[in-house]
Amino acid sequence: MPDTSPSVQDYLKAIYRLTRDGRQAATNRLAAALGVAPASVTGMLKRLASEQPPLVVYRRRRGATLTPAGERIALATLRRHRLLELFLVRVLGYGWDEVHEEAERLEHAISARMEARIARLLGEPAFDPHGHPIPAPDLTLPLSRAVPLAQAAAGVRGRIVSVSDADPAVLRRLSALGLLPGVGFTVVQRTAGDNLAYLRVEGSAEAVVIGPALAEAIFVELDT
Amino acid sequence: MPDTSPSVQDYLKAIYRLTRDGRQAATNRLAAALGVAPASVTGMLKRLASEQPPLVVYRRRRGATLTPAGERIALATLRRHRLLELFLVRVLGYGWDEVHEEAERLEHAISARMEARIARLLGEPAFDPHGHPIPAPDLTLPLSRAVPLAQAAAGVRGRIVSVSDADPAVLRRLSALGLLPGVGFTVVQRTAGDNLAYLRVEGSAEAVVIGPALAEAIFVELDT
DNA sequence: ACCTCAATTTAGGCTGGCCTAAATTTTACC
DNA sequence: GGTAAAATTTAGGCCAGCCTAAATTGAGGT
Ligand SMILES: [Mn+2]
Ligand SMILES: [Mn+2]
Ligand SMILES: [Mn+2]
Ligand SMILES: [Mn+2]
Numbered sequence: 392m393p394d395t396s397p398s399v400q401d402y403l404k405a406i407y408r409l410t411r412d413g414r415q416a417a418t419n420r421l422a423a424a425l426g427v428a429p430a431s432v433t434g435m436l437k438r439l440a441s442e443q444p445p446l447v448v449y450r451r452r453r454g455a456t457l458t459p460a461g462e463r464i465a466l467a468t469l470r471r472h473r474l475l476e477l478f479l480v481r482v483l484g485y486g487w488d489e490v491h492e493e494a495e496r497l498e499h500a501i502s503a504r505m506e507a508r509i510a511r512l513l514g515e516p517a518f519d520p521h522g523h524p525i526p527a528p529d530l531t532l533p534l535s536r537a538v539p540l541a542q543a544a545a546g547v548r549g550r551i552v553s554v555s556d557a558d559p560a561v562l563r564r565l566s567a568l569g570l571l572p573g574v575g576f577t578v579v580q581r582t583a584g585d586n587l588a589y590l591r592v593e594g595s596a597e598a599v600v601i602g603p604a605l606a607e608a609i610f611v612e613l614d615t
Numbered sequence: 616m617p618d619t620s621p622s623v624q625d626y627l628k629a630i631y632r633l634t635r636d637g638r639q640a641a642t643n644r645l646a647a648a649l650g651v652a653p654a655s656v657t658g659m660l661k662r663l664a665s666e667q668p669p670l671v672v673y674r675r676r677r678g679a680t681l682t683p684a685g686e687r688i689a690l691a692t693l694r695r696h697r698l699l700e701l702f703l704v705r706v707l708g709y710g711w712d713e714v715h716e717e718a719e720r721l722e723h724a725i726s727a728r729m730e731a732r733i734a735r736l737l738g739e740p741a742f743d744p745h746g747h748p749i750p751a752p753d754l755t756l757p758l759s760r761a762v763p764l765a766q767a768a769a770g771v772r773g774r775i776v777s778v779s780d781a782d783p784a785v786l787r788r789l790s791a792l793g794l795l796p797g798v799g800f801t802v803v804q805r806t807a808g809d810n811l812a813y814l815r816v817e818g819s820a821e822a823v824v825i826g827p828a829l830a831e832a833i834f835v836e837l838d839t
Numbered sequence: 840a841c842c843t844c845a846a847t848t849t850a851g852g853c854t855g856g857c858c859t860a861a862a863t864t865t866t867a868c869c
Numbered sequence: 870g871g872t873a874a875a876a877t878t879t880a881g882g883c884c885a886g887c888c889t890a891a892a893t894t895g896a897g898g899t
Contacts, residue, residue, distance in 0.1 A: 396855075397857085398855080398856065398857095399855095416721060416877085417876080417877090418876070418877055419875090419877075427856090427858095428857075428858060428859080429876075429877065430857090430858075430860095430877085430878070430879080431856070431857055432860070432877090433877065433879085434856080434857085434878095435855095435856080435857095436855095438855090451783055451864095451877085451878080452863095452864065452865070452876080452877060454879080460892095479729075482706065483729065483732040483733065483736065484732060485728075491854075492726075493725075493726055493729060496725075496726075497722045497724050497725070498719070499724070500720045500721050500723070500724040501717075501720075501721070502716075502720075504709075504713070504717070505703075505707065505717060508707040508709070509707065512706075512707065545880055550668075552887085555634070560856080588753070598792070611893060616862085620886090622885080622886065641845055641846080642846070642848085643845090643846060643847080651886090651887070651888095652887075652888060652889080653846075653848085654847085654848070654849080654850095654887090654889080654890095655886070655887055655888075656847095656850095656886075656888085657847065657848055658886080658892095659886080659887095662885090662886095675847085675848080675895070676846080676847060676848080676867090676895075709877095786888075791855065
Protein backbone atom coordinates (compact mmCIF):
# COMPACT_ATOMS: atom_id res chain seq x y z
CA MET A 392 0.00 0.00 0.00
CA PRO A 393 1.75 3.15 -1.17
CA ASP A 394 0.85 6.00 1.13
CA THR A 395 -2.25 7.70 -0.14
CA SER A 396 -4.20 10.66 1.16
CA PRO A 397 -7.62 10.44 2.78
CA SER A 398 -9.07 11.98 -0.35
CA VAL A 399 -7.55 9.39 -2.63
CA GLN A 400 -8.68 6.58 -0.35
CA ASP A 401 -12.24 7.89 -0.44
CA TYR A 402 -12.17 8.21 -4.22
CA LEU A 403 -10.97 4.63 -4.57
CA LYS A 404 -13.62 3.36 -2.16
CA ALA A 405 -16.31 5.19 -4.11
CA ILE A 406 -15.06 3.82 -7.43
CA TYR A 407 -15.01 0.36 -5.90
CA ARG A 408 -18.62 0.66 -4.83
CA LEU A 409 -19.83 2.12 -8.12
CA THR A 410 -18.13 -0.57 -10.16
CA ARG A 411 -19.48 -3.55 -8.18
CA ASP A 412 -22.03 -4.05 -10.93
CA GLY A 413 -19.28 -4.43 -13.53
CA ARG A 414 -19.87 -1.03 -15.05
CA GLN A 415 -17.60 1.98 -15.05
CA ALA A 416 -17.80 4.65 -12.39
CA ALA A 417 -19.22 7.78 -13.99
CA THR A 418 -17.87 11.22 -13.21
CA ASN A 419 -21.17 12.64 -12.05
CA ARG A 420 -22.01 9.71 -9.82
CA LEU A 421 -18.59 9.91 -8.21
CA ALA A 422 -19.07 13.64 -7.72
CA ALA A 423 -22.40 13.02 -6.02
CA ALA A 424 -21.01 10.22 -3.87
CA LEU A 425 -18.06 12.29 -2.75
CA GLY A 426 -19.82 15.63 -2.37
CA VAL A 427 -17.50 17.28 -4.84
CA ALA A 428 -17.87 19.10 -8.18
CA PRO A 429 -17.71 16.96 -11.34
CA ALA A 430 -14.73 18.97 -12.55
CA SER A 431 -12.84 17.97 -9.42
CA VAL A 432 -13.52 14.32 -10.15
CA THR A 433 -12.17 14.60 -13.67
CA GLY A 434 -8.99 16.10 -12.32
CA MET A 435 -8.57 13.44 -9.67
CA LEU A 436 -9.25 10.57 -12.08
CA LYS A 437 -6.51 11.80 -14.36
CA ARG A 438 -4.14 11.94 -11.43
CA LEU A 439 -5.04 8.47 -10.20
CA ALA A 440 -4.60 7.08 -13.70
CA SER A 441 -1.14 8.55 -14.04
CA GLU A 442 0.01 7.52 -10.58
CA GLN A 443 2.88 5.05 -10.47
CA PRO A 444 1.53 2.39 -10.42
CA PRO A 445 -1.81 3.54 -11.85
CA LEU A 446 -4.66 3.21 -9.37
CA VAL A 447 -7.47 3.52 -11.88
CA VAL A 448 -8.07 2.97 -15.55
CA TYR A 449 -9.63 6.15 -16.83
CA ARG A 450 -11.27 6.45 -20.20
CA ARG A 451 -12.21 9.96 -21.15
CA ARG A 452 -15.94 10.44 -21.11
CA ARG A 453 -16.54 6.80 -20.18
CA GLY A 454 -15.58 6.67 -16.53
CA ALA A 455 -13.12 4.80 -14.37
CA THR A 456 -12.41 1.36 -12.99
CA LEU A 457 -9.85 0.25 -10.44
CA THR A 458 -6.55 -1.34 -11.26
CA PRO A 459 -5.42 -4.18 -8.97
CA ALA A 460 -3.32 -1.65 -7.06
CA GLY A 461 -6.27 0.69 -6.69
CA GLU A 462 -8.55 -2.13 -5.62
CA ARG A 463 -6.10 -3.18 -2.93
CA ILE A 464 -6.18 0.29 -1.42
CA ALA A 465 -9.97 0.44 -1.70
CA LEU A 466 -10.36 -2.90 0.05
CA ALA A 467 -7.80 -2.05 2.72
CA THR A 468 -9.69 1.13 3.46
CA LEU A 469 -13.01 -0.71 3.44
CA ARG A 470 -11.61 -3.23 5.89
CA ARG A 471 -10.55 -0.49 8.26
CA HIS A 472 -13.89 1.25 7.87
CA ARG A 473 -15.94 -1.80 8.71
CA LEU A 474 -13.68 -2.97 11.51
CA LEU A 475 -13.92 0.49 13.01
CA GLU A 476 -17.70 0.52 12.77
CA LEU A 477 -17.94 -2.75 14.64
CA PHE A 478 -15.36 -1.60 17.14
CA LEU A 479 -17.32 1.56 17.86
CA VAL A 480 -20.49 -0.44 18.47
CA ARG A 481 -18.98 -3.25 20.49
CA VAL A 482 -16.31 -1.50 22.48
CA LEU A 483 -17.48 2.10 22.75
CA GLY A 484 -21.23 1.51 22.82
CA TYR A 485 -22.10 3.50 19.72
CA GLY A 486 -25.47 3.05 18.04
CA TRP A 487 -25.30 1.59 14.54
CA ASP A 488 -26.59 4.88 13.19
CA GLU A 489 -23.65 6.78 14.69
CA VAL A 490 -20.68 4.83 13.41
CA HIS A 491 -20.45 5.57 9.71
CA GLU A 492 -19.34 9.17 9.87
CA GLU A 493 -16.79 8.45 12.59
CA ALA A 494 -15.37 5.49 10.68
CA GLU A 495 -15.21 7.61 7.55
CA ARG A 496 -12.56 9.75 9.24
CA LEU A 497 -10.80 7.15 11.37
CA GLU A 498 -10.26 4.78 8.45
CA HIS A 499 -7.60 7.21 7.21
CA ALA A 500 -5.89 7.68 10.55
CA ILE A 501 -5.25 4.27 12.06
CA SER A 502 -2.03 2.32 11.58
CA ALA A 503 -1.68 -1.26 10.43
CA ARG A 504 -0.92 -2.13 14.03
CA MET A 505 -4.13 -0.60 15.28
CA GLU A 506 -6.12 -2.31 12.56
CA ALA A 507 -4.67 -5.64 13.64
CA ARG A 508 -5.30 -5.02 17.33
CA ILE A 509 -8.90 -4.04 16.71
CA ALA A 510 -9.46 -7.11 14.58
CA ARG A 511 -7.99 -9.34 17.24
CA LEU A 512 -10.00 -7.73 20.03
CA LEU A 513 -13.17 -8.31 18.02
CA GLY A 514 -12.24 -11.91 17.18
CA GLU A 515 -11.41 -11.38 13.51
CA PRO A 516 -15.00 -10.54 12.63
CA ALA A 517 -16.50 -11.18 9.20
CA PHE A 518 -19.32 -8.62 9.22
CA ASP A 519 -19.83 -5.04 10.27
CA PRO A 520 -22.86 -3.78 12.23
CA HIS A 521 -24.83 -3.26 9.02
CA GLY A 522 -24.24 -6.75 7.74
CA HIS A 523 -21.52 -5.78 5.28
CA PRO A 524 -18.70 -8.26 4.91
CA ILE A 525 -15.32 -7.17 6.23
CA PRO A 526 -12.45 -7.83 3.81
CA ALA A 527 -10.05 -10.40 5.25
CA PRO A 528 -6.49 -9.42 6.19
CA ASP A 529 -5.42 -10.62 2.74
CA LEU A 530 -8.16 -8.36 1.34
CA THR A 531 -10.28 -11.13 -0.10
CA LEU A 532 -13.97 -10.42 0.08
CA PRO A 533 -16.79 -12.88 -0.53
CA LEU A 534 -19.12 -11.21 -2.98
CA SER A 535 -22.73 -11.44 -2.03
CA ARG A 536 -25.78 -12.11 -4.12
CA ALA A 537 -27.99 -9.82 -2.09
CA VAL A 538 -30.48 -7.58 -3.87
CA PRO A 539 -32.47 -4.57 -2.71
CA LEU A 540 -35.71 -5.55 -1.00
CA ALA A 541 -37.34 -3.17 -3.46
CA GLN A 542 -36.97 -5.92 -6.06
CA ALA A 543 -38.87 -8.53 -4.08
CA ALA A 544 -42.41 -9.27 -5.23
CA ALA A 545 -45.33 -10.16 -3.02
CA GLY A 546 -45.28 -13.69 -1.63
CA VAL A 547 -41.51 -13.94 -1.63
CA ARG A 548 -39.65 -14.98 1.50
CA GLY A 549 -36.13 -14.05 2.37
CA ARG A 550 -33.59 -12.89 4.90
CA ILE A 551 -32.08 -9.47 5.47
CA VAL A 552 -28.37 -9.55 4.70
CA SER A 553 -27.31 -5.97 5.08
CA VAL A 554 -28.55 -2.40 5.19
CA SER A 555 -27.22 0.80 3.75
CA ASP A 556 -25.34 2.66 6.44
CA ALA A 557 -24.98 6.20 5.17
CA ASP A 558 -28.23 7.70 6.48
CA PRO A 559 -28.64 7.62 10.26
CA ALA A 560 -32.37 8.33 10.02
CA VAL A 561 -32.85 5.25 7.87
CA LEU A 562 -30.93 3.15 10.37
CA ARG A 563 -32.95 4.40 13.32
CA ARG A 564 -36.16 3.62 11.48
CA LEU A 565 -34.91 0.16 10.59
CA SER A 566 -34.07 -0.76 14.15
CA ALA A 567 -37.40 0.65 15.34
CA LEU A 568 -39.09 -1.73 12.89
CA GLY A 569 -36.90 -4.68 13.85
CA LEU A 570 -35.46 -4.90 10.37
CA LEU A 571 -31.95 -6.00 11.22
CA PRO A 572 -29.40 -8.10 9.34
CA GLY A 573 -30.15 -11.80 9.79
CA VAL A 574 -33.88 -11.34 10.21
CA GLY A 575 -36.18 -13.45 8.04
CA PHE A 576 -39.30 -12.03 6.45
CA THR A 577 -42.10 -12.61 4.00
CA VAL A 578 -43.32 -9.97 1.57
CA VAL A 579 -47.04 -9.92 2.26
CA GLN A 580 -48.03 -7.32 -0.26
CA ARG A 581 -46.68 -4.76 -2.69
CA THR A 582 -48.71 -1.72 -3.65
CA ALA A 583 -48.71 -0.05 -7.03
CA GLY A 584 -48.49 3.73 -7.31
CA ASP A 585 -46.77 4.44 -4.01
CA ASN A 586 -44.64 1.33 -4.11
CA LEU A 587 -45.01 0.24 -0.50
CA ALA A 588 -44.03 -3.16 0.81
CA TYR A 589 -45.82 -4.98 3.61
CA LEU A 590 -43.58 -7.40 5.42
CA ARG A 591 -44.19 -10.07 7.98
CA VAL A 592 -41.10 -10.32 10.12
CA GLU A 593 -40.14 -13.63 11.65
CA GLY A 594 -41.09 -13.89 15.31
CA SER A 595 -43.41 -10.92 15.14
CA ALA A 596 -47.19 -10.87 14.80
CA GLU A 597 -47.92 -7.60 13.07
CA ALA A 598 -46.84 -6.65 9.57
CA VAL A 599 -44.63 -3.67 8.96
CA VAL A 600 -45.00 -1.27 6.06
CA ILE A 601 -42.00 0.31 4.42
CA GLY A 602 -41.67 2.92 1.71
CA PRO A 603 -39.40 2.80 -1.31
CA ALA A 604 -36.57 4.66 0.43
CA LEU A 605 -36.29 1.93 3.04
CA ALA A 606 -36.87 -0.86 0.51
CA GLU A 607 -33.86 0.41 -1.44
CA ALA A 608 -31.72 0.49 1.71
CA ILE A 609 -32.38 -3.12 2.71
CA PHE A 610 -30.42 -5.86 0.97
CA VAL A 611 -31.81 -9.35 1.09
CA GLU A 612 -31.24 -12.89 -0.01
CA LEU A 613 -34.42 -14.40 -1.34
CA ASP A 614 -35.42 -18.02 -0.83
CA THR A 615 -35.14 -20.12 -3.96
CA MET B 616 -13.72 25.05 19.37
CA PRO B 617 -13.72 26.47 15.86
CA ASP B 618 -12.76 23.75 13.41
CA THR B 619 -9.06 23.72 12.94
CA SER B 620 -6.79 21.57 10.81
CA PRO B 621 -4.47 18.90 12.15
CA SER B 622 -1.57 21.17 11.35
CA VAL B 623 -2.96 24.09 13.33
CA GLN B 624 -3.74 21.82 16.26
CA ASP B 625 -0.18 20.54 16.29
CA TYR B 626 1.23 24.08 16.11
CA LEU B 627 -0.92 25.16 19.04
CA LYS B 628 0.09 22.12 21.08
CA ALA B 629 3.76 22.84 20.38
CA ILE B 630 3.38 26.49 21.35
CA TYR B 631 1.61 25.41 24.51
CA ARG B 632 4.47 23.14 25.47
CA LEU B 633 7.20 25.64 24.64
CA THR B 634 5.52 28.40 26.64
CA ARG B 635 4.96 26.35 29.81
CA ASP B 636 7.99 28.09 31.29
CA GLY B 637 6.41 31.52 30.79
CA ARG B 638 8.62 32.42 27.86
CA GLN B 639 7.68 32.91 24.24
CA ALA B 640 7.81 30.12 21.72
CA ALA B 641 10.68 30.84 19.34
CA THR B 642 10.40 30.23 15.62
CA ASN B 643 13.35 27.88 15.42
CA ARG B 644 12.28 25.79 18.38
CA LEU B 645 8.82 25.44 16.92
CA ALA B 646 10.32 24.46 13.60
CA ALA B 647 12.42 21.79 15.29
CA ALA B 648 9.48 20.53 17.34
CA LEU B 649 7.21 20.30 14.31
CA GLY B 650 9.75 19.02 11.81
CA VAL B 651 9.19 21.95 9.52
CA ALA B 652 11.33 24.78 8.08
CA PRO B 653 11.56 27.99 10.13
CA ALA B 654 10.09 29.95 7.24
CA SER B 655 6.99 27.78 7.40
CA VAL B 656 6.59 28.57 11.07
CA THR B 657 6.76 32.30 10.46
CA GLY B 658 4.03 32.00 7.90
CA MET B 659 1.82 29.93 10.15
CA LEU B 660 2.29 32.20 13.15
CA LYS B 661 1.12 35.16 11.11
CA ARG B 662 -1.93 33.23 10.04
CA LEU B 663 -2.78 32.10 13.56
CA ALA B 664 -2.39 35.64 14.85
CA SER B 665 -4.77 37.02 12.26
CA GLU B 666 -7.35 34.29 12.71
CA GLN B 667 -10.74 35.40 13.99
CA PRO B 668 -10.50 35.12 16.97
CA PRO B 669 -6.69 35.20 17.11
CA LEU B 670 -5.20 31.94 18.33
CA VAL B 671 -1.75 33.29 19.12
CA VAL B 672 -0.11 36.57 19.98
CA TYR B 673 2.78 36.92 17.60
CA ARG B 674 5.53 39.50 18.02
CA ARG B 675 7.87 39.72 15.10
CA ARG B 676 11.27 38.38 15.99
CA ARG B 677 10.20 37.64 19.56
CA GLY B 678 8.03 34.57 19.21
CA ALA B 679 4.47 33.56 19.99
CA THR B 680 2.19 32.83 22.93
CA LEU B 681 -1.31 31.41 22.97
CA THR B 682 -4.44 33.48 23.33
CA PRO B 683 -7.20 31.98 25.50
CA ALA B 684 -8.85 30.70 22.31
CA GLY B 685 -5.61 29.11 21.17
CA GLU B 686 -4.98 27.61 24.56
CA ARG B 687 -8.42 26.02 24.58
CA ILE B 688 -7.69 24.26 21.31
CA ALA B 689 -4.24 23.20 22.52
CA LEU B 690 -5.66 21.74 25.71
CA ALA B 691 -8.55 20.05 23.91
CA THR B 692 -6.07 18.41 21.58
CA LEU B 693 -3.81 17.46 24.46
CA ARG B 694 -6.77 15.88 26.24
CA ARG B 695 -7.58 13.77 23.21
CA HIS B 696 -3.93 12.84 22.78
CA ARG B 697 -3.49 11.62 26.32
CA LEU B 698 -6.84 9.89 26.51
CA LEU B 699 -5.98 8.09 23.31
CA GLU B 700 -2.61 7.01 24.62
CA LEU B 701 -4.16 5.48 27.70
CA PHE B 702 -6.90 3.92 25.61
CA LEU B 703 -4.37 2.29 23.32
CA VAL B 704 -2.52 0.82 26.28
CA ARG B 705 -5.51 -0.30 28.31
CA VAL B 706 -7.93 -1.40 25.63
CA LEU B 707 -5.78 -2.38 22.68
CA GLY B 708 -2.76 -3.66 24.56
CA TYR B 709 -0.20 -1.26 23.12
CA GLY B 710 3.15 -0.81 24.80
CA TRP B 711 3.76 2.66 26.23
CA ASP B 712 6.48 3.17 23.66
CA GLU B 713 4.05 2.60 20.80
CA VAL B 714 1.24 4.99 21.60
CA HIS B 715 2.60 8.46 20.99
CA GLU B 716 2.81 8.38 17.22
CA GLU B 717 -0.60 6.77 16.89
CA ALA B 718 -2.19 9.32 19.22
CA GLU B 719 -0.49 12.10 17.29
CA ARG B 720 -2.66 11.22 14.31
CA LEU B 721 -5.84 10.09 16.03
CA GLU B 722 -6.10 13.21 18.17
CA HIS B 723 -7.15 15.06 15.02
CA ALA B 724 -9.65 12.49 13.84
CA ILE B 725 -11.92 11.60 16.75
CA SER B 726 -15.22 13.33 17.45
CA ALA B 727 -16.35 14.86 20.72
CA ARG B 728 -18.58 11.82 21.14
CA MET B 729 -15.68 9.44 20.79
CA GLU B 730 -13.59 11.44 23.18
CA ALA B 731 -16.37 11.24 25.75
CA ARG B 732 -16.90 7.51 25.25
CA ILE B 733 -13.23 6.77 25.63
CA ALA B 734 -13.02 8.86 28.77
CA ARG B 735 -16.02 7.07 30.24
CA LEU B 736 -14.70 3.63 29.35
CA LEU B 737 -11.42 4.48 31.07
CA GLY B 738 -13.16 5.90 34.14
CA GLU B 739 -12.40 9.57 33.48
CA PRO B 740 -8.69 9.07 34.01
CA ALA B 741 -6.40 11.83 35.27
CA PHE B 742 -3.07 10.61 33.87
CA ASP B 743 -1.76 9.12 30.65
CA PRO B 744 0.61 6.14 30.49
CA HIS B 745 3.64 8.40 30.80
CA GLY B 746 2.37 10.14 33.92
CA HIS B 747 1.21 13.28 32.14
CA PRO B 748 -1.96 14.82 33.49
CA ILE B 749 -4.99 14.64 31.21
CA PRO B 750 -6.85 17.95 30.91
CA ALA B 751 -10.33 17.67 32.43
CA PRO B 752 -13.41 17.92 30.21
CA ASP B 753 -13.55 21.63 31.08
CA LEU B 754 -9.90 21.79 29.99
CA THR B 755 -8.49 22.66 33.37
CA LEU B 756 -5.10 21.16 34.02
CA PRO B 757 -3.27 20.97 37.33
CA LEU B 758 0.21 22.28 36.70
CA SER B 759 2.93 20.18 38.14
CA ARG B 760 6.10 21.13 39.94
CA ALA B 761 8.09 18.27 38.51
CA VAL B 762 11.66 18.88 37.35
CA PRO B 763 14.02 16.83 35.19
CA LEU B 764 15.90 14.21 37.18
CA ALA B 765 18.99 15.74 35.64
CA GLN B 766 18.66 18.55 38.16
CA ALA B 767 18.73 16.27 41.21
CA ALA B 768 21.96 16.20 43.19
CA ALA B 769 23.45 13.20 44.95
CA GLY B 770 21.68 12.25 48.15
CA VAL B 771 18.31 13.58 47.09
CA ARG B 772 15.23 11.37 47.30
CA GLY B 773 12.17 11.70 45.14
CA ARG B 774 9.46 10.10 43.06
CA ILE B 775 9.10 9.78 39.31
CA VAL B 776 6.12 11.79 38.13
CA SER B 777 6.27 11.47 34.39
CA VAL B 778 8.52 10.63 31.49
CA SER B 779 8.97 12.15 28.07
CA ASP B 780 7.02 10.10 25.56
CA ALA B 781 8.37 11.08 22.18
CA ASP B 782 11.25 8.61 21.86
CA PRO B 783 10.25 4.93 21.94
CA ALA B 784 13.82 3.81 22.60
CA VAL B 785 13.95 5.95 25.73
CA LEU B 786 10.67 4.47 26.92
CA ARG B 787 11.81 0.90 26.35
CA ARG B 788 14.99 1.59 28.27
CA LEU B 789 13.04 3.15 31.12
CA SER B 790 10.73 0.19 31.54
CA ALA B 791 13.69 -2.18 31.35
CA LEU B 792 15.22 -0.27 34.26
CA GLY B 793 11.95 -0.14 36.21
CA LEU B 794 11.87 3.62 36.05
CA LEU B 795 8.12 4.14 35.81
CA PRO B 796 5.86 6.97 36.96
CA GLY B 797 5.09 6.62 40.65
CA VAL B 798 8.34 4.90 41.51
CA GLY B 799 10.41 6.33 44.40
CA PHE B 800 14.18 6.62 44.20
CA THR B 801 17.30 7.99 45.82
CA VAL B 802 20.12 9.59 43.89
CA VAL B 803 23.12 7.65 45.12
CA GLN B 804 25.78 9.44 43.15
CA ARG B 805 26.34 11.95 40.36
CA THR B 806 29.47 11.86 38.28
CA ALA B 807 31.24 14.86 36.86
CA GLY B 808 32.43 14.83 33.25
CA ASP B 809 30.00 12.31 31.85
CA ASN B 810 27.14 13.42 34.03
CA LEU B 811 25.81 10.03 35.01
CA ALA B 812 23.31 9.43 37.79
CA TYR B 813 23.28 6.37 40.02
CA LEU B 814 19.83 5.68 41.43
CA ARG B 815 18.58 3.31 44.04
CA VAL B 816 15.02 2.42 43.08
CA GLU B 817 12.54 1.60 45.82
CA GLY B 818 11.99 -2.11 46.24
CA SER B 819 15.08 -3.02 44.30
CA ALA B 820 18.49 -4.01 45.57
CA GLU B 821 20.86 -2.94 42.84
CA ALA B 822 21.49 0.61 41.73
CA VAL B 823 20.79 1.66 38.17
CA VAL B 824 22.94 4.03 36.17
CA ILE B 825 21.46 6.45 33.70
CA GLY B 826 23.02 8.87 31.25
CA PRO B 827 22.07 12.48 30.67
CA ALA B 828 19.61 11.66 27.88
CA LEU B 829 17.52 9.58 30.23
CA ALA B 830 17.96 11.98 33.12
CA GLU B 831 16.47 14.72 30.98
CA ALA B 832 13.52 12.54 30.04
CA ILE B 833 12.51 11.68 33.60
CA PHE B 834 10.48 14.24 35.54
CA VAL B 835 10.45 13.95 39.28
CA GLU B 836 9.14 15.50 42.45
CA LEU B 837 11.87 15.78 45.03
CA ASP B 838 11.34 15.29 48.74
CA THR B 839 11.50 18.49 50.75
C1' DA C 840 30.62 51.56 19.18
C1' DC C 841 31.11 47.98 15.75
C1' DC C 842 31.00 43.72 13.78
C1' DT C 843 29.62 39.13 13.25
C1' DC C 844 26.49 35.62 13.18
C1' DA C 845 22.51 33.21 14.55
C1' DA C 846 17.73 33.78 14.27
C1' DT C 847 14.14 35.21 11.72
C1' DT C 848 11.56 36.96 7.94
C1' DT C 849 10.69 37.84 3.04
C1' DA C 850 10.27 36.37 -1.65
C1' DG C 851 9.03 33.19 -4.77
C1' DG C 852 7.48 28.59 -5.79
C1' DC C 853 5.27 23.94 -5.52
C1' DT C 854 1.58 20.30 -4.72
C1' DG C 855 -2.94 18.60 -3.40
C1' DG C 856 -7.53 19.32 -3.54
C1' DC C 857 -11.04 21.92 -4.26
C1' DC C 858 -14.07 25.63 -6.96
C1' DT C 859 -16.87 28.15 -11.02
C1' DA C 860 -17.63 29.18 -15.74
C1' DA C 861 -17.14 28.01 -20.31
C1' DA C 862 -16.32 24.66 -23.81
C1' DT C 863 -17.18 20.18 -25.75
C1' DT C 864 -19.01 15.73 -26.51
C1' DT C 865 -22.52 12.26 -26.11
C1' DT C 866 -27.22 10.80 -25.83
C1' DA C 867 -31.65 10.83 -26.50
C1' DC C 868 -35.57 12.24 -28.60
C1' DC C 869 -38.43 14.08 -32.27
C1' DG D 870 -30.72 12.92 -39.01
C1' DG D 871 -30.82 17.06 -36.48
C1' DT D 872 -30.95 19.21 -32.21
C1' DA D 873 -31.55 19.99 -27.24
C1' DA D 874 -30.22 18.44 -22.90
C1' DA D 875 -27.15 16.03 -20.04
C1' DA D 876 -22.60 14.62 -19.01
C1' DT D 877 -18.04 15.62 -19.03
C1' DT D 878 -13.85 18.12 -19.67
C1' DT D 879 -11.05 22.33 -20.02
C1' DA D 880 -9.54 26.71 -18.35
C1' DG D 881 -8.42 29.52 -14.84
C1' DG D 882 -8.25 30.33 -9.84
C1' DC D 883 -8.01 29.84 -4.74
C1' DC D 884 -6.23 28.24 -0.27
C1' DA D 885 -3.50 25.44 3.03
C1' DG D 886 0.96 23.98 3.98
C1' DC D 887 4.96 23.17 2.91
C1' DC D 888 9.86 24.28 0.60
C1' DT D 889 14.58 26.89 -0.64
C1' DA D 890 17.28 30.94 -1.17
C1' DA D 891 18.08 35.51 -0.09
C1' DA D 892 17.57 39.48 2.84
C1' DT D 893 17.21 41.44 7.33
C1' DT D 894 17.81 42.17 12.15
C1' DG D 895 19.25 42.20 16.76
C1' DA D 896 22.35 40.54 20.44
C1' DG D 897 26.90 39.47 22.13
C1' DG D 898 31.67 39.80 22.08
C1' DT D 899 35.56 42.80 21.55
MN1 LIG E 1 -13.24 8.32 4.54
MN1 LIG F 1 -21.19 -0.28 7.51
MN1 LIG G 1 -0.92 15.53 16.04
MN1 LIG H 1 2.03 10.79 26.80
